[in-house]
Amino acid sequence: MKIGYQGVLHSHNHAAALAVTEEMQLTEGSFELVPLISSKNVVEALLSGEVEYGLMAVQNSIGGVVKESQEALLDKDLELVKEVILSISHSTFKLNNSIKNDDITEVISHPQALKQCATNLKRIYPNAMVAPVENTALAPKYVVEGKFGKNTAVVCAKVAGEYYKMTLVEEGIQDKSDNRTTFNMFRVPLTR
Numbered sequence: 001m002k003i004g005y006q007g008v009l010h011s012h013n014h015a016a017a018l019a020v021t022e023e024m025q026l027t028e029g030s031f032e033l034v035p036l037i038s039s040k041n042v043v044e045a046l047l048s049g050e051v052e053y054g055l056m057a058v059q060n061s062i063g064g065v066v067k068e069s070q071e072a073l074l075d076k077d078l079e080l081v082k083e084v085i086l087s088i089s090h091s092t093f094k095l096n097n098s099i100k101n102d103d104i105t106e107v108i109s110h111p112q113a114l115k116q117c118a119t120n121l122k123r124i125y126p127n128a129m130v131a132p133v134e135n136t137a138l139a140p141k142y143v144v145e146g147k148f149g150k151n152t153a154v155v156c157a158k159v160a161g162e163y164y165k166m167t168l169v170e171e172g173i174q175d176k177s178d179n180r181t182t183f184n185m186f187r188v189p190l191t192r
């Protein structure tokens with residue numbers, strides 16, 4: 001069984017996909033998690049039959065409605081099969097310790113993550129602008145690959161920054177400690 005999800009390895013959506021498979025008591029080897037980056041890609045893969053289930057973030061307690069999912073789901077006839085609410089902790093990383101926080105000029109992440117951490121980001125990196133990328137876990141990947149300058153910091157799950165061997169600046173940087181995201185899993189209705 002293929003489950004497509006918004007995001008890539010070590011994104012919050014990836015964590016949600018693992019939580020869903022646990023809840024459904026799916027055994028290892030009986031499912032495949034397919035990283036599809038965007039909610040739009042998830043909906044397209046569901047409609048084409050490439051995946052049987054599709055998961056995406058729909059709402060956050062600080063950032064509100066997840067716009068990319070709202071837009072992707074608009075006028076689509078999909079059946080909601082599961083809802084999971086996860087507590088979300090964001091961390092911020094830079095390339096290395098020789099870069100001062102004051103010298104960070106840009107912070108990249110998914111727009112929802114940037115929104116959830118806006119006040120703390122201004123405190124940590126007073127001279128930085130924020131810029132959106134497709135997914136939290138793509139932010140550290142892009143920086144280590146050199147797609148952004150070395151004075152770029154990222155916001156992502158702790159596991160994602162560590163995976164790409166970036167330097168942790170601060171963890172738990174969401175503006176409210178109680179930060180929850182609702183993820184929905186859909187399929188194409190069987191009656192169609």
Ligand SMILES: O=C(O)C(=O)C[C@]1(C(=O)O)C=C[C@@H](O)C=C1
Pocket residue numbers: 006007010011012013014057058060066088110112113134135136137181
């Ligand atoms: O899955 C991720 O890590 C994402 O980048 C997406 C997303 C979202 O769309 O809301 C997922 C959970 C958090 O609320 C922040 C970002």
